[in-house]
Amino acid sequence: MFVARMAVIAAATLCLTSVAVSVAEAKTLRWASQGDALTMDPHSQNEGPTTAMNQHVYEGLISRDPKLAKVPGLALTWKPIAPDTWEFKLRPDVKFSDGTPFTADDVVFSYTRALAPTSDFRSYISSIKDVKALDPLTVHIVTNGPNPILPDYTTSILIMSKAWSEKHNVTKPQSFKDKEETYAVRNAMGTGPYTLKQRDPDVRTVMAKNPTYWGAKDFPAYPDELVYTPIKEPATRVAALISGQVDFVLDAPLQDIARIKQTPGLKTEETAQVRSIFLGLDMGSAELKYSDVKGKNPFADKRVRQAMYQAIDVNAIKAKVMRNFSAPAGLITSPGVHGHTPQLDQRLKYDVAAAKKLMTEAGYPNGFSVSLDCPNDRYNNDEQICQAVTGMLAQIGIKVDLQARSKTLHFPKLQKKDSSLFLLGWGVPTLDSHYVFTFLYQTSDAAKKVGSWNYTGYSNAKLDELADGMLKEVDQAKRDKMIADAWALAVADMPYLPLHHQLIVWSMSDKVTMPIFANDSPNFKYGKMK
Amino acid sequence: MSDTGTLARLRDSDMWWSFRRSPLVVAASVVTLIYFVAAVLAPWIAPFDPFDVKALNLMDAFTPPAWAEGGSAKHLLGTDNQGRDVLSAILYGSRVSLMIGLAAILLSVTTGVLLGLLAGFRGGWVEAIIMRLADIQLTVPAILIALTLDGVTRVVLPKNVHDSVAIWVLVFSIGFAYWPQFARVTRATTLAEKNKDYVNAARIIGVPGARIALQHVLPNAWGPVLVIATIELALAIIAEASLSYLGVGMPATQPSLGTLIRIGNAFLFSGEWWIVIFPVVALVILSLSVNLLGDWLRDALNPRLR
Numbered sequence: 001m002f003v004a005r006m007a008v009i010a011a012a013t014l015c016l017t018s019v020a021v022s023v024a025e026a027k028t029l030r031w032a033s034q035g036d037a038l039t040m041d042p043h044s045q046n047e048g049p050t051t052a053m054n055q056h057v058y059e060g061l062i063s064r065d066p067k068l069a070k071v072p073g074l075a076l077t078w079k080p081i082a083p084d085t086w087e088f089k090l091r092p093d094v095k096f097s098d099g100t101p102f103t104a105d106d107v108v109f110s111y112t113r114a115l116a117p118t119s120d121f122r123s124y125i126s127s128i129k130d131v132k133a134l135d136p137l138t139v140h141i142v143t144n145g146p147n148p149i150l151p152d153y154t155t156s157i158l159i160m161s162k163a164w165s166e167k168h169n170v171t172k173p174q175s176f177k178d179k180e181e182t183y184a185v186r187n188a189m190g191t192g193p194y195t196l197k198q199r200d201p202d203v204r205t206v207m208a209k210n211p212t213y214w215g216a217k218d219f220p221a222y223p224d225e226l227v228y229t230p231i232k233e234p235a236t237r238v239a240a241l242i243s244g245q246v247d248f249v250l251d252a253p254l255q256d257i258a259r260i261k262q263t264p265g266l267k268t269e270e271t272a273q274v275r276s277i278f279l280g281l282d283m284g285s286a287e288l289k290y291s292d293v294k295g296k297n298p299f300a301d302k303r304v305r306q307a308m309y310q311a312i313d314v315n316a317i318k319a320k321v322m323r324n325f326s327a328p329a330g331l332i333t334s335p336g337v338h339g340h341t342p343q344l345d346q347r348l349k350y351d352v353a354a355a356k357k358l359m360t361e362a363g364y365p366n367g368f369s370v371s372l373d374c375p376n377d378r379y380n381n382d383e384q385i386c387q388a389v390t391g392m393l394a395q396i397g398i399k400v401d402l403q404a405r406s407k408t409l410h411f412p413k414l415q416k417k418d419s420s421l422f423l424l425g426w427g428v429p430t431l432d433s434h435y436v437f438t439f440l441y442q443t444s445d446a447a448k449k450v451g452s453w454n455y456t457g458y459s460n461a462k463l464d465e466l467a468d469g470m471l472k473e474v475d476q477a478k479r480d481k482m483i484a485d486a487w488a489l490a491v492a493d494m495p496y497l498p499l500h501h502q503l504i505v506w507s508m509s510d511k512v513t514m515p516i517f518a519n520d521s522p523n524f525k526y527g528k529m530k
Numbered sequence: 531m532s533d534t535g536t537l538a539r540l541r542d543s544d545m546w547w548s549f550r551r552s553p554l555v556v557a558a559s560v561v562t563l564i565y566f567v568a569a570v571l572a573p574w575i576a577p578f579d580p581f582d583v584k585a586l587n588l589m590d591a592f593t594p595p596a597w598a599e600g601g602s603a604k605h606l607l608g609t610d611n612q613g614r615d616v617l618s619a620i621l622y623g624s625r626v627s628l629m630i631g632l633a634a635i636l637l638s639v640t641t642g643v644l645l646g647l648l649a650g651f652r653g654g655w656v657e658a659i660i661m662r663l664a665d666i667q668l669t670v671p672a673i674l675i676a677l678t679l680d681g682v683t684r685v686v687l688p689k690n691v692h693d694s695v696a697i698w699v700l701v702f703s704i705g706f707a708y709w710p711q712f713a714r715v716t717r718a719t720t721l722a723e724k725n726k727d728y729v730n731a732a733r734i735i736g737v738p739g740a741r742i743a744l745q746h747v748l749p750n751a752w753g754p755v756l757v758i759a760t761i762e763l764a765l766a767i768i769a770e771a772s773l774s775y776l777g778v779g780m781p782a783t784q785p786s787l788g789t790l791i792r793i794g795n796a797f798l799f800s801g802e803w804w805i806v807i808f809p810v811v812a813l814v815i816l817s818l819s820v821n822l823l824g825d826w827l828r829d830a831l832n833p834r835l836r
Contacts (some may be wrong), residue, residue, distance in 0.1 A: 234796050240797075256801035314587040320611070371690065387612055387782070394583040400785070401690055 027529040029223035031392075031522075032237055033250035035377040035407050036202045038205035038232040041184040042158035043113055043173040046120040046453075047411065048275075048427055049378075051156065052521040056226065057205055058158035058190035061088055061107065061139075062151055066515035066526055068274075068336075068431060070151060074102065074159055074191060075139075083146045083474070088154075090137040092212045096161045097195045104133030109171075111141075117446070118175040123438050124153045124430075126449035127471050145472040148479075152430035164189045169425065177415045191527040193219065194226060204229055205220055215525065222525045232406075233378055241266065241507055247529070248514065250522065252507040254323040254380060259515070260507045269516035273504040275427040279372075279380055279389070279497040280334045281305060281420075284457010288420040290371035290401070297419070298368055305494045306348070307358035311396045312389060313350045314499055321384045326500035331487065332426060332436065334501040336518060339433030339483035344491060347498070355396045367397020373422040374402060375410040380502055389499075414455050422455065427519055433483045437467035441490055458495035558822035563719025565816050569625035575604070576618035581784065583748045586613045592797075595804050608804040610793060619790055620812045626786040627816070630700050631767040635759050637705030643755060644729055647743045649713065650720025661717065664710035672707035673769055675713040679703035680778045688757060693781045702777055704769050708762050712755055753831045760824035764817045787813045 038045045059152035060215035075088040089304050094102040111131040114121045127150070130142040143150060165171050168183035188196040193215060194207035205228040213219075229246065231237040234253035240246045242263055252260055252268075281299040282288060288297050298304045314328040330347040333340050361363060374386035383404045390400040400421075405413070413419055427434050443459040444451035450467070466486040474478040490496075504520050514527040540546055560813055568575065579585060590613035594601040601608060607616040645664075649657040667675070683699045684692055692699070723729060724747060732742050767787075773779035774788030776797075782789060787809050794806025 231792075235798055238799050253796060253800075255797060255802070259799050259801070313588065320588050320591040320613075384611060388588050391583045391586045391588060391612065394586075403690060 016518060018468060026225060027223045028225040029228060029248060029315040029524060029527065029529050030227045030229065030246045031248035031250065031524075032229045032231045032240060032246045034230065034234070034237065036228075036231055037205070038408060038411070039174055039176060039185050040161060040188040040199060041170070041174040041182065041194065042188075043110075043116075043119045043121050044176050044185075044191075046156070048408075048519070048521060051158075051429075052523075053205065053228065054158060054188065054196040055194050055521065055523055056524060056525070057188040057191065057192045058114065058160060059192045060156065060158050061090075061154045063335075063523075064155055064429075064517075064519070066069050066517055066523075068518055070155065072106070073155075075154075076321070078151050078154075080148075080264045081140075084143050085139045086143075086147075086150050088139045088141065090139065091214060094191050095212045096164065096189060096191055097210045098189055098214070099163070100161060100163055102159070102161075102191050103136040104139045106162045107119040107131065107139045107160055109157045109165065111157060113160065113165070113171060113173060114157050114174050115449075118180075119173045120176070121157060122449040123452045124156055124435075126438070127328075132285075133395065145473055146474050148474050149430065149432050149434060149471070151431055153435075156429045159191065160184075161189060164311040177412045179412075186287055188266045193222060202230055202344045219525045221528045223527060223529045226524055238507075241383050241509070244509070247512050248506070248508040248522075250506060250520070251380060252505060253475055254505070257323070257505050257507070265510055266360075267508060267510050269506045269508070269514070271428070271516045272312050272327065272335065273502040273520050274334050274336050274431065274518050275379075275502045275504075275507075275520060276329050276332045276334050277385065277423065277425045277502060278329070279308075279499065280422050280456050281308075281495060281497070282417075282455065282457055283495055284459065287422075288370060289418065290420040292369045293364075298362070298370075301362045302494060303358040303362040304364065305497065307355040307362070307396055308393060308398065309348055309355075309494060309497045310358070311355040311398075312392050312497065312499070314347065315350070316392075317385060317388050317502060321381050321388050322503075325380065325503040325505060327503065329500050332496050332498045333428055333433060333490065334438070337424075337428045337431050337433055337436070339480070341484070344484075344487050349465070352395050359396050359398075360413060362413050364397070367399060369401060370421050371401045371403050371419075373410060373413060373419040374404045376404040378407040378410070379423075379425045380504070382423060382425075385499065389423075395458075414453075417455055419455060424453075424496075426453075429519060433487065434470050435468065437463065437470070437486055437490070440496070442467050456495040458493065460489060460493060463489045463493075520521070545830050549826070552826065553827040554822060555564040558826075559818040561595050561815060561819040562823060565819070566625055568621055569628045572625045576621040577604075578615040578617075578618040578683035580619045581613045588613050592802055594802075595672065597803075607808050610790075610805045611797065611802075616790075616808050620787070620809055621783060623785050623787045623790050623809060624812060624816065626697070626780060626784065627767050627770055627788070627813070630697060630704065630770045631763050633701040634671060634766045634770070635708070635763050637701060638708035638762070639712050639755060639759055641705070642709035642730045643748070643751065645709065646713035646716025646751075647720055647748065650717040650747075651724060651739065651743055657717070660713065664713050667707075667710045672704070672765070673772055675707040676700070676703040676773055677776075677778060679706065680773060684778070693783070696780055697784075700770055700773060703773075707750065707769070708766065711758050711762065714753045715758060716748075716751045720747055723747045723750050733814055757824060757828045757831055760820065760827055762822060764820040767813070767817050767820065786814075792819070 036051040038047055039448055041053045042058045047485045059073045061073055062070050065071045076091050077089045077125055081087045086503055088266045096102055108131045127143045127147045129144050132140045170182050170184035174180045174182045174185050186199045193210055193213050195210045197208045207226040209224045237249055238252055258418050261268055273342035283299040285297055311470040318326045328347055330345045372386055375384040386402050390402050393400050414422055438450050439453040442451040444454045463486050466482045470479050470482040506516050511530040590609050591608040591611050593605050595604050595608040596606050605615050645660050649660040668699055680699055680703050700746055720800045732746055771788030774786050775792045780786040791806055791808035797805050
């Protein structure tokens with residue numbers, strides 16, 4: 001009897017071990033961060049975490065490596081063949097994960113799609129006049145005049161399959177702000193290292209290794225499966241990492257980094273991120289939508305904007321809210337972006353007395369009230385930043401009604417221009433200042449496809465001209481002068497109040513090897529699981 | 531009947547005897563009393579006003595309790611992530627928690643007792659409908675009802691409006707969840723009493739039905755209703771704390787104890803334990819004291835347990 005029982009136990013143990021071994025064989029990387037990708041449609045939302053998710057399934061003509069250098073993606077080479085034309089030679093023998101071959105037609109289709117009115121990527125490629133397929137492996141992109149930085153912009157335009165999109169009736173991007181639901185929102189099919197296996201928005205996203213991936217040779221060891229779980233509560237996220245329920249946390253709360261570093265079996269990677277956090281003010285409306293000032297707009301007065309700027313003690317935010325994982329900013333773009341200089345990145349002095357004086361001069365000695373819209377699951381400690389700002393603005397009499405929401409509500413609210421004062425962060429995928437001007441500072445103009453994230457109503461003809469000019473200027477010295485002039489205008493006009501540049505910390509199990517990307521967008525094909 | 535007469539009667543009563551006999555109950559009632567007094571007097575006894583954003587200084591944030599290293603005597607129990615004094619926040623928070631608890635119980639007592647009386651007196655289809663509704667309500671957990679109601683109002687009302695009425699949404703949703711208890715007890719008493727001679731006598735001399743119900747029958751139900759109300763008060767306080775902890779209750783700008791615990795939860799791993807521990811202790815002591823009082827009241831009013 002005893003022997004029999006032992007045999008059963010031994011057999012069971014064997015079974016268990018073999019199960020354990022096979023589980024360990026298929027290397028699954030479980031990762032988490034606070035919010036989910038907004039959509040799987042690659043042209044619908046130009047938002048960091050959304051792109052970070054989609055880039056595992058879809059790829060661009062050009063990709064970025066962990067140092068953010070441009071490396072061949074679906075295009076092997078690119079070069080200008082005329083002042084207004086770039087030629088892209090496509091990678092041969094690439095297949096979409098459903099088996100159809102990737103050709104120049106898919107590129108033409110995807111760029112046309114990304115230029116559709118519901119696309120959030122129009123500002124990236126607003127200079128494009130025409131995209132032509134010369135043969136199955138050659139694409140010509142014709143721009144309105146020369147565009148020296150076009151390749152930088154192509155890194156963000158992900159390529160979809162024309163056949164798949166037509167079959168599923170998704171030839172137009174989803175209109176996110178209208179809550180449109182299309183096939184491409186929960187399904188994805190591209191050429192990338194992974195295929196989408198399961199998509200439950202805000203619950204779980206599973207991706208499996210794409211067996212037909214062209215890069216299998218260059219990236220032989222990346223994890224077989226990715227399981228993404230959004231975990232909104234910061235403490236829960238850390239607990240999940242410490243207890244081994246996830247292997248990788250993109251955004252562990254900054255106050256817990258010290259604890260994670262001390263925990264055996266866990267490690268962190270840190271870098272300065274290409275992302276700045278700032279407040280945007282609706283200075284263009286005749287009257288603020290959410291304020292007790294009626295008949296005029298206090299934010300239209302530069303003195304009020306400057307008073308708010310000088311009332312914010314960004315060093316206190318750095319010390320107490322960000323636990324020193326931030327660098328106070330005078331520009332809304334970070335070091336590492338072309339056009340950023342330390343001279344421009346100087347803050348106006350924190351000076352409550354001066355701020356009060358400005359408020360009095362502007363005619364608001366007793367302040368006014370205004371609503372501040374703030375995401376609570378997007379940027380590092382975003383809601384706490386807003387709480388701190390609320391307290392600081394109270395010092396100069398501005399009574400802030402803080403409205404913290406999930407980013408799935410915050411961004412559509414901004415996109416409907418339904419905010420008087422908002423917190424926003426801006427990363428620069430192209431690593432060039434033009435990106436910031438064209439999205440945030442240029443006069444919002446849907447026909448011209450510029451200013452699509454300019455929710456401030458700010459409009460300066462001189463700056464518009466400079467931004468248009470720097471897109472076409474091929475003489476580097478002249479172009480740099482244009483960028484510097486444009487920044488000088490942007491800093492002087494203050495439609496945005498800069499707060500800080502984010503430093504990012506990725507926390508992971510020591511089984512994971514993953515280089516940190518300064519754009520906070522992990523591409524797990526560069527990762528490895530032990 | 532003079533006041534001294536009432537007092538003397540109270541001192542002679544079984545209630546007083548059983549109250550004095552148990553030091554635990556005495557302690558519980560003293561603690562509860564302290565909470566009530568502190569809650570009422572919070573604006574005067576709290577060292578700081580945690581609602582006044584102007585007075586906050588972010589550089590004061592994360593000050594440990596006075597006795598810990600780096601603590602300051604200014605903030606006895608330390609400060610939270612915004613530089614709010616934890617002690618003051620707890621005093622104001624208890625006030626919010628107690629207020630919501632009491633108002634919710636008041637609401638469910640009123641609804642429950644009235645419906646119970648109606649059901650007991652009318653009988654027939656009125657009774658059937660009311661009591662079946664109560665049965666249905668009893669099968670759904672209170673917290674779920676509260677979550678649903680809160681969720682619906684959150685969708686219907688814009689966020690800034692919702693924040694200002696959050697307290698009433700909580701009162702209504704918790705209060706709504708607890709009425710069946712009271713309805714059942716009142717109906718049972720009503721059924722037992724309504725055919726007794728004194729009720730029939732009142733009816734014969736022409737006393738209106740509503741007056742019979744409220745003046746003659748209802749007083750018989752007050753004992754059990756009071757017992758349930760005390761026990762449910764503890765439950766209501768915890769329900770409020772749970773909802774606020776889940777982020778669907780009081781907003782961070784006017785925190786209840788549950789909101790404070792939610793805020794503090796984020797700093798548990800990083801070693802700033804005082805932000806969460808003190809509100810938790812305050813909540814535990816409050817609900818435990820009220821619960822002990824309720825238990826004692828139930829035993830003291832139950833003749834079979836004497």
